Amino acid sequence: MNIQDIQSQFIIEEYHQKLPIIERLKTIVLQLLESNLEQNHLEVTSINCRIKTEQSLSGKLTLKSGKYHTLYDITDILGARIITFYTDDVDRIAAMAEQLFNIDWQNSVDKRKLHQLDSFGYNSLHYICRLPKSLYFDPECEELNLIPFEIQLRTTLQHAWAAINHDNGYKSGVEIPREYMRRMNRLAGMLEMADDEFSRIRTEINDYRRRVQQLVKNGKIDEMMLDDETFRSYLDAKPLERLNRRIAAITQAEIQEVPLLRYIHILKVLGCNTIGDVNRLIKEYEEDAYLLARHQLGMTDLDIIASSLGLQNICIVYIIKQGGGKIGLERLFNALNGENDQNAALAELTFEQAKSLPFMQNQNF
Amino acid sequence: MTTTIKQDGNRYIACFSGRLDTAAAVQTAEDIKPLLQVERSEIILDCTDLEYISSSGLRIFLTIRKESTARGSRVIVRNINTDIRQVFVMTGFVSLFEIE
Numbered sequence: 001m002n003i004q005d006i007q008s009q010f011i012i013e014e015y016h017q018k019l020p021i022i023e024r025l026k027t028i029v030l031q032l033l034e035s036n037l038e039q040n041h042l043e044v045t046s047i048n049c050r051i052k053t054e055q056s057l058s059g060k061l062t063l064k065s066g067k068y069h070t071l072y073d074i075t076d077i078l079g080a081r082i083i084t085f086y087t088d089d090v091d092r093i094a095a096m097a098e099q100l101f102n103i104d105w106q107n108s109v110d111k112r113k114l115h116q117l118d119s120f121g122y123n124s125l126h127y128i129c130r131l132p133k134s135l136y137f138d139p140e141c142e143e144l145n146l147i148p149f150e151i152q153l154r155t156t157l158q159h160a161w162a163a164i165n166h167d168n169g170y171k172s173g174v175e176i177p178r179e180y181m182r183r184m185n186r187l188a189g190m191l192e193m194a195d196d197e198f199s200r201i202r203t204e205i206n207d208y209r210r211r212v213q214q215l216v217k218n219g220k221i222d223e224m225m226l227d228d229e230t231f232r233s234y235l236d237a238k239p240l241e242r243l244n245r246r247i248a249a250i251t252q253a254e255i256q257e258v259p260l261l262r263y264i265h266i267l268k269v270l271g272c273n274t275i276g277d278v279n280r281l282i283k284e285y286e287e288d289a290y291l292l293a294r295h296q297l298g299m300t301d302l303d304i305i306a307s308s309l310g311l312q313n314i315c316i317v318y319i320i321k322q323g324g325g326k327i328g329l330e331r332l333f334n335a336l337n338g339e340n341d342q343n344a345a346l347a348e349l350t351f352e353q354a355k356s357l358p359f360m361q362n363q364n365f
Numbered sequence: 366m367t368t369t370i371k372q373d374g375n376r377y378i379a380c381f382s383g384r385l386d387t388a389a390a391v392q393t394a395e396d397i398k399p400l401l402q403v404e405r406s407e408i409i410l411d412c413t414d415l416e417y418i419s420s421s422g423l424r425i426f427l428t429i430r431k432e433s434t435a436r437g438s439r440v441i442v443r444n445i446n447t448d449i450r451q452v453f454v455m456t457g458f459v460s461l462f463e464i465e
Contacts, residue, residue, distance in 0.1 A: 302456055308461075338465060
């Protein structure tokens with residue numbers, strides 16, 4: 001038996017000796033994490049805590065022979081893993097862990113930041129922690145504050161990739177050809193994009209929800225008569241943003257912001273008396289308004305649009321679907337353009353274009 | 366594509382003639398620069414002889430509008446043909462400009 005073997009044997013014995021304390025630390029850490037996640041309203045996919053098995057510990061000691069002198073040199077003898085829905089939450093929970101525990105920065109690693117600009121792969125945040133006395137202290141068992149433990153933080157998608165990559169890499173016992181590794185890493189890049197998009201969607205939905213809640217808080221939209229003030233407040237909630245972005249995407253156009261207050265008169269003529277009416281109009285006709293824009297802009301290279309386009313097309317579609325015909329459109333263009341002989345021709349052209357769209361298929365002309 | 370600017374008292378008339386496409390936009394942007402200095406005036410963008418306008422042309426009109434409005438001027442687009450009027454409708458620019 002060489003010196004490394006003796007050291008390993010000593011660590012295994014220490015492991016058996018300290019197991020009850022580690023078990024106790026596991027319960028404390030798990031409770032602390034769960035209660036703080038709840039207090040901070042952080043929803044996670046899963047949280048679990050495990051103690052390294054003797055088999056796994058022996059394997060590690062063999063693999064890294066001579067590196068470890070005592071049990072507490074092994075920083076992941078106790079490990080907690082938190083899987084989040086969103087990538088933003090990894091950072092929020094990391095901040096929470098920083099507040100709670102003493103972080104051993106020298107041994108902690110953010111794998112997300114280790115990648116080169118052109119490489120993708122395992123993404124996870126690993127913090128090596130100790131329990132601070134200020135948080136939990138038992139004079140009968142001071143070792144609880146000395147044992148290092150690891151917290152791994154990653155998203156569900158990062159976890160799925162890591163788990164599958166681990167499964168493929170270790171199960172077969174043969175070296176994985178470079179081509180398959182490249183394909184796995186390509187998937188990691190794709191999942192990173194998906195993670196970012198999920199976070200962005202959540203942020204945008206929350207913003208929208210807050211704006212609408214604020215609007216509703218100020219007064220029920222069906223009781224808000226359509227006027228300059230209420231319409232301006234309503235537009236603050238950006239109810240047309242999604243439609244305008246979809247339209248802009250047709251030609252990768254930039255969106256030029258335009259005041260929409262001139263539409264109040266038009267909306268009133270179309271029968272909108274309250275903000276609730278406007279909201280319903282937008283919701284009901286936005287898809288058809290998009291189809292009209294796609295039909296008109298799709299074959300052009302016009303890469304600039306006004307932010308009024310979404311609402312304008314909603315009005316056009318509404319007029320056509322309500323049977324307002326060319327005369328209705330001419331009135332709309334007169335209101336938008338100012339009265340002009342050409343508006344009749346424009347109304348006719350728009351009407352003819354709209355006739356071929358799906359939403360007009362059941363209409364009688 | 367040619368652009369000429371005439372002054373009539375407190376009114377400036379920019380006459381556009383030809384096709385205001387991407388190729389013509391650089392020169393047109395130079396030609397309209399004097400308009401961007403005008404303060405508290407009426408600026409007419411006369412499009413009687415303008416045959417076509419592209420996104421680059423729309424951006425030039427937009428620059429004139431932005432600069433002029435900031436300097437207290439009023440911008441009117443005049444005599445656009447049906448094709449250009451349709452471009453203004455398709456892009457929503459009808460809501461940006463006063464059109465006669």
